[in-house]
Amino acid sequence: TTLPADAVVVGIGARPATGWLAGSGVEISAEDGSVLADEQLRTSVPDVYAVGDCASFPSTRYGSRLLIHHWDNALQGPRTVAENIARGGTEGLVYDPVPYFWSEQFGRFVQYAGHHGDADEMVWRGDPSGAAWSVLWLRGEEGPREGPAGGDEGGRGAGRLVALLAVGRPRDLAQGRKLIERGVALDRERAANAAVPLKAAAR
Secondary structure, three states, X not given: OOOOOOOOOOOOOOOOOOHHHOOOOOOEOOOOOOEEOOOOOXXXXXXXXXXXXXXXXXXXXXXXXXXXXXXXXXXXXXXXXHHXXXXXXXXXXXXXXXXXXXXXXXXXXXXXXXXXXXXXXXXXXXXXXXXXXXXXXXXXXXXXXXXXXXXXXXXXXXXXXXXXXXXXXXXXXXXXXXXXXXXXXXEHHHHOOOOOOHHHHEO
């Protein structure tokens, strides 16, 4: 399809403006330009912390380093840093949030929680051509489902919820975010049924 336009805006992502830190001793990622913070958001320079769009941190939950460009990360990170500074020399808090994003597109509220890069399967909840639906990303399996008499019913059993996209289904997002935080596995069949509350699909 060809559409005439006087101007086109293309969103291609962002890169942290950290060049001014050159020579400071603060370690910068050669891959994405982020400040390399540790699990407590400390930089490579003692008593210097980094939060927000410029800082990446290791996530035990997802087994990778995350760089999150959204206000929720910029809101939660400083709370962890303030707590760790106040603790002084005692063991600090680990920063490993469930990433959260939201937007409003064409009159629809779009929310996303988690990180689905290493998910094994995508599960739909609801009709994507409708006004409200969700997508789940699951990882791993817990074996086949059991039949009514306790026998093997076949199928793919359960998978741990790692991410969720909700369009016009804020309850799915609220319940899903808590399930992700707790590392809960979902029954795939129940999770795919949009009439079943997401929390009721927990195994």
